Amino acid sequence: MARMPFGVAQLDSVLGGGAPEGNAVLVAGESGAGAREFAYTSAAMNTLANADSELFDLYYGELDGDATVPEEVHYISFTAGEDYVERELRYTMADEIVDAVVEPMRFADFTPEYFQLSAIPREWYMGETTSLRDLGRGANRDGVLTALGEYLTDHAAGNLVVVDSITDLIGAAGGEVAWDDVATLVRGLGKAAHSWGGLLLVLANTDAIDDRQLGQLVDGSGGSFQFSWETGGSKRARTMVVREFRGVLSQLESENIVRFETEIHDGGLDISDVRKIR
Numbered sequence: 274m275a276r277m278p279f280g281v282a283q284l285d286s287v288l289g290g291g292a293p294e295g296n297a298v299l300v301a302g303e304s305g306a307g308a309r310e311f312a313y314t315s316a317a318m319n320t321l322a323n324a325d326s327e328l329f330d331l332y333y334g335e336l337d338g339d340a341t342v343p344e345e346v347h348y349i350s351f352t353a354g355e356d357y358v359e360r361e362l363r364y365t366m367a368d369e370i371v372d373a374v375v376e377p378m379r380f381a382d383f384t385p386e387y388f389q390l391s392a393i394p395r396e397w398y399m400g401e402t403t404s405l406r407d408l409g410r411g412a413n414r415d416g417v418l419t420a421l422g423e424y425l426t427d428h429a430a431g432n433l434v435v436v437d438s439i440t441d442l443i444g445a446a447g448g449e450v451a452w453d454d455v456a457t458l459v460r461g462l463g464k465a466a467h468s469w470g471g472l473l474l475v476l477a478n479t480d481a482i483d484d485r486q487l488g489q490l491v492d493g494s495g496g497s498f499q500f501s502w503e504t505g506g507s508k509r510a511r512t513m514v515v516r517e518f519r520g521v522l523s524q525l526e527s528e529n530i531v532r533f534e535t536e537i538h539d540g541g542l543d544i545s546d547v548r549k550i551r
Contacts, residue, residue: 274520276340277433277472280318281311282333283544284533290337292496293520297466297473299459299490302500304480307511307535307542311498312435312474313358313365314541319433320346320374328373332366332540343433343471347379349424351387351417351441355380358437367539381424386417387441417442418450418458425462430469436462438476439490452486460493491517500535511535513544 276290285291292298302308321329322342336342348358358380362371425434439459442450459475466473477490479499491497496518503512513533515525525531533544 274339276337277343278319278322278336278340279311279472280315280322280333280541281543282318282540285337285340287525287544288521289524290340292472292518294470294472295467296495297459297462297475298518299475299477299494299497300500301477301479301487301490301497303502304478306500306502307513307537308476308478308498308500309361309437310365310537310542311500311513311535312437312476313362314543315474316346316348316378316433316435317362317366317370317374317541319343320378321370324377325373328370332370343431345379345428345432346377347381347424347428347432347434348437349381349383349421349435350437351383353437354382354384365537366541370540379428381428383417383420383424386420416450418454421458425465425469425473429465429471429473431471433472433474435474436476438478440476440478440481443481456486456489456493459490463493463495466495495519496521511537 275294276285276288276292277294278285278291279288300308300311318329318333319342321332322336323344350358359371359375362375421436428434439455442455442458443452444450462473462475475490475494477487479487479501482490494517497516499514499516501512501514503510511534513535515522515531518525522531535542536545537543
């Protein structure tokens with residue numbers, strides 16, 4: 274089965290190259306526990322594979338024989354611009370990686386659609402200077418969900434797309450986006466991903482939702498990784514649990530693996546020690 278790498282080297286190795294193409298994978302976690310760093314690493318490494326093969330080999334290594342990197346990587350944000358995402362990338366991995374990927378990576382900034390019906394002053398999210406395109410976006414009343422849907426229809430097929438983050442949408446657009454809309458959107462993304470091919474990574478902040486809502490997101494996704502903090506003795510560790518992954522979880526369970534400790538180094542986030550179910 275064709276695979277698209279997550280860009281997280283040790284995880285891809287365990288999974289036989291990455292995720293089966295045509296999946297929407299939920300990447301959920303507590304603040305700072307590694308979910309966003311996972312998304313940054315995935316976007317950067319998949320971009321780096323085409324942008325600089327030598328750096329990719331240095332920081333990631335050799336691709337699995339069944340894995341194919343996407344032609345394009347798209348990073349969608351509802352509340353942050355490209356400059357902010359670039360700065361966060363530099364906190365996560367080496368500058369030489371970020372320098373190589375920041376131009377070829379495609380950024381989609383939906384802050385105008387997100388904030389346009391809110392009480393937030395326009396200059397806060399449009400900036401002091403605006404282009405004619407920005408002014409046009411600020412004047413229309415297309416919702417953020419409509420803008421997201423149109424963008425994915427145009428760009429998701431065969432590519433890696435990061436959606437940052439689905440929980441930001443709760444109460445967006447002056448309260449017009451309700452929880453049921455968000456849960457339905459995730460289920461729709463899971464279905465659409467099958468026809469698009471490629472890979473969607475859908476970020477979610479578990480601090481913003483309850484267990485029932487998280488369960489709905491997990492159920493609507495093709496796979497889900499959950500990041501959390503664990504404390505043992507005097508140390509805190511970031512851990513990643515594979516909660517659900519159709520077509521992959523059975524493979525992990527056969528190897529008695531579902532939980533991983535993670536670490537962050539110059540190449541971004543990666544898994545380290547493997548926890549086994551007894």
